[in-house]
Amino acid sequence: MLTSLTIRHIALIDEIEIQFAPGMTTLTGETGAGKSILIDAIGLVQGERANTQLIRSGFDEAEVIAVFQVTPNSSVAEFLEEQELLDDELIIRRTLNREGRGKIWINGRPCPAATLKTLGGLLIDVHGQHHNQKLLEKRYQRLLLDSFAGLTGPTQKLAQLSRELRQNEHKLEEIRNAEQNREDRRALLAFQLEEIDQIDPQPDEFNQSHQLLSRHAQQALARIAGLDDALLPLIEALETAQIQISETADTLRERLDSVEDDPEQLERVQARLEQLHQLARKHRIPPEQLDDRIAELREEAARLDHAQADSAALEARIQAQMAEYDRLAAEISVKRKAAAAKLAAAVTDAIRQLGMPHGQIEIPITPVTDRAVRGEQGVDDVVFLISANRGQPPQPLDQIASGGELARVSLAFKTLTAAFDPVETFIFDEVDTGIGGAIAEIVGRHLRSLGQTRQVFCVTHLPQVAAQGQHQIQVQKHHLESGTVTEIVPLNYAARIDEIARMIGGIDITAQTRATAQEMLARN
Numbered sequence: 001m002l003t004s005l006t007i008r009h010i011a012l013i014d015e016i017e018i019q020f021a022p023g024m025t026t027l028t029g030e031t032g033a034g035k036s037i038l039i040d041a042i043g044l045v046q047g048e049r050a051n052t053q054l055i056r057s058g059f060d061e062a063e064v065i066a067v068f069q070v071t072p073n074s075s076v077a078e079f080l081e082e083q084e085l086l087d088d089e090l091i092i093r094r095t096l097n098r099e100g101r102g103k104i105w106i107n108g109r110p111c112p113a114a115t116l117k118t119l120g121g122l123l124i125d126v127h128g129q130h131h132n133q134k135l136l137e138k139r140y141q142r143l144l145l146d147s148f149a150g151l152t153g154p155t156q157k158l159a160q161l162s163r164e165l166r167q168n169e170h171k172l173e174e175i176r177n178a179e180q181n182r183e184d185r186r187a188l189l190a191f192q193l194e195e196i197d198q199i200d201p202q203p204d205e206f207n208q209s210h211q212l213l214s215r216h217a218q219q220a221l222a223r224i225a226g227l228d229d230a231l232l233p234l235i236e237a238l239e240t241a242q243i244q245i246s247e248t249a250d251t252l253r254e255r256l257d258s259v260e261d262d263p264e265q266l267e268r269v270q271a272r273l274e275q276l277h278q279l280a281r282k283h284r285i286p287p288e289q290l291d292d293r294i295a296e297l298r299e300e301a302a303r304l305d306h307a308q309a310d311s312a313a314l315e316a317r318i319q320a321q322m323a324e325y326d327r328l329a330a331e332i333s334v335k336r337k338a339a340a341a342k343l344a345a346a347v348t349d350a351i352r353q354l355g356m357p358h359g360q361i362e363i364p365i366t367p368v369t370d371r372a373v374r375g376e377q378g379v380d381d382v383v384f385l386i387s388a389n390r391g392q393p394p395q396p397l398d399q400i401a402s403g404g405e406l407a408r409v410s411l412a413f414k415t416l417t418a419a420f421d422p423v424e425t426f427i428f429d430e431v432d433t434g435i436g437g438a439i440a441e442i443v444g445r446h447l448r449s450l451g452q453t454r455q456v457f458c459v460t461h462l463p464q465v466a467a468q469g470q471h472q473i474q475v476q477k478h479h480l481e482s483g484t485v486t487e488i489v490p491l492n493y494a495a496r497i498d499e500i501a502r503m504i505g506g507i508d509i510t511a512q513t514r515a516t517a518q519e520m521l522a523r524n
Helices: 035-045 075-082 113-123 138-148 152-177 179-199 205-227 229-246 249-256 263-282 287-353 403-420 437-450 493-505 511-523
Strands: 002-010 013-019 024-028 061-068 090-097 103-106 124-128 360-362 365-367 380-382 385-387 425-429 455-459 471-480 483-490
Touching: 002 035, 013 483, 024 035, 024 437, 035 061, 035 090, 035 124, 035 425, 035 455, 035 471, 075 113, 090 113, 103 113, 113 124, 124 403, 138 152, 138 287, 138 380, 138 403, 152 287, 179 263, 179 287, 263 287, 287 360, 287 365, 287 380, 287 403, 287 437, 403 425, 403 437, 437 455, 471 493, 493 511
Parallel strands: 024 455, 024 471, 124 425, 425 455
Antiparallel strands: 002 013, 002 061, 061 090, 090 103, 360 385, 365 380, 471 483
């Protein structure tokens, strides 16, 4: 909910700060007073494209600050949490200068325009002749119908199932594409492992063989020392170096006493070491890493052996998901069709009360073009159609020529589906265009009804609508020596009587028009 708005140097506004309350607020004022300026300012904090012509003459920069109350666990709160922007309240600040280098802050952190655009769509829904409306979007129409039908949970499950199905189909395609490469790799591994099995290297065999050769070398050095005492210092130096290199001197000395001189064993060990060296060179690793490499090869071979089984399991899972998708989509389709008829009838009744006596709403449900796609929306194509006049064939909402008619259709849908819409603030700009009298009062009642669960702003020229609001704001234009200034003034009860009387009777407000205005307010 929008709680306050600060505007500086926008159009005819010098600087204002205004507080807002829940419920329905009407915005009134003489034609040309600048009611659209407030809508433009709100559009800036919604992420609409900035126009430097909005900057007040004589200033180089303009600024708008909006403060919102965020409902816990709402779509707004979830989005802010995803963006790491969630706080006790939401403060959006936007500046623009004549060079077009505006800036945006959300809760004190600079943010791109795209982030604000997404957030703005969750915060405020603007309805008017010159504003894009969600109701024209087919996706939003489907969401409204699904909400009305109580299908939010099932459709979310269907969308998740569709995403998982696409992921698994992609995985299966990758597996199949890699099948030939996998067969080639399996053949290579089989050859390598057969060669390894023939050599049959034992765990830690390379190090143990090196230790055995070292012991033979120690014995040979000892025999040489016994023949020539002059060689003793050199032998001792070699022994010291050997100890330092191997870093296993204690182990070597413990085993020296048990060594027996066996030339045949020495030859076998040397031959074995050569085999291990050759095997290590083939795999381009040090001999000391042979144990780890052999383990890796055996693990990879096992994985490849299981790959075919994994592929079959994935295919079975995909078939099960397809069956579940088809079952759930068919169930949703049946409920959509039933709800579409009820919603169309209810909205038709509402727009006829709102000054479209021959209006007719239809919500046809048709199969999607390619059912095999199994998309997130299900197997149905949903579109809202309207016939505004007798004899006119139903057409999509975005083909309606009259902005006033579109605003009233939007109002009818919003009144009937407000409980399901995550947006908490609605702005209706000139929703009463082309109507008056009793119909205007009915429009006001619909807006007031919507205001029971949502925050509603309505720009209106009709006293019947203005009187329905719980709150009223007057847009005033003042001509000063320094220039023209627009002010936005909250009205108390007495001021509301005067303003509604002005809307009824024009410039000369009589006691009778004031009494009529007071009576209109009293009825609400």
